[in-house]
């Protein structure tokens with residue numbers, strides 16, 4: 639029951655966003671609000687995906703692994719929606735403007751890189767692809783998620799810095815730093831639950 643509940647919960651942000659959009663409740667700049675909210679949910683889901691392994695190890699809750707792929711794919715879904723709304727609503731699919739933006743605005747460059755790196759992870763998320771690649775290679779490829787986390791937080795940070803609103807990105811910097819630190823073997827040694 640946990641997985642289907644989480645599946646529905648993860649759909650809620652986009653349904654709620656589209657509902658508010660259709661009711662004209664997204665404020666003075668609905669396009670910006672939409673792009674931002676979708677980006678924020680992509681990042682939140684990325685961090686939630688990164689929470690799975692440490693929580694599983696700390697609580698010995700092994701069944702949690704079953705939702706990791708779903709959370710990762712939801713992160714990709716929100717990232718695609720974020721990027722498509724930028725390309726469509728903000729740039730009207732004007733290729734010249736888009737390329738210019740990617741080259742000239744560092745926060746877009748970093749967001750673009752992080753999005754491009756997400757693609758192979760989404761494509762290789764199925765059991766068939768895990769088998770085809772082999773466990774070791776699959777795990778190596780999926781370590782890219784750490785770099786994607788850093789690039790996505792940097793994307794957020796850079797965007798917010800230009801508008802002097804750094805309080806929220808700080809939260810994500812700290813959360814990501816903790817999640818990455820928990821993967822360092824020495825930290826894992828301290829966090830290991832006592833032997834029963």
Ligand code: HEM
Pocket residue numbers: 670673674675677678679680681684717720721724746749750751752753756790793794797
């Ligand atoms: C081609 C890739 C991407 C492009 C072109 C892009 C573009 C944008 C744009 C235009 C904004 C809004 C800036 C503003 O309002 O001034 C934004 C904000 C944001 N993006 Fe992206 N983005 C990309 C990838 C990503 C990815 C992969 C993530 C996360 C996994 C992400 C997370 C965010 C976040 C968290 C914000 C800030 C939301 C807020 O202000 O509350 N973006 N992005």
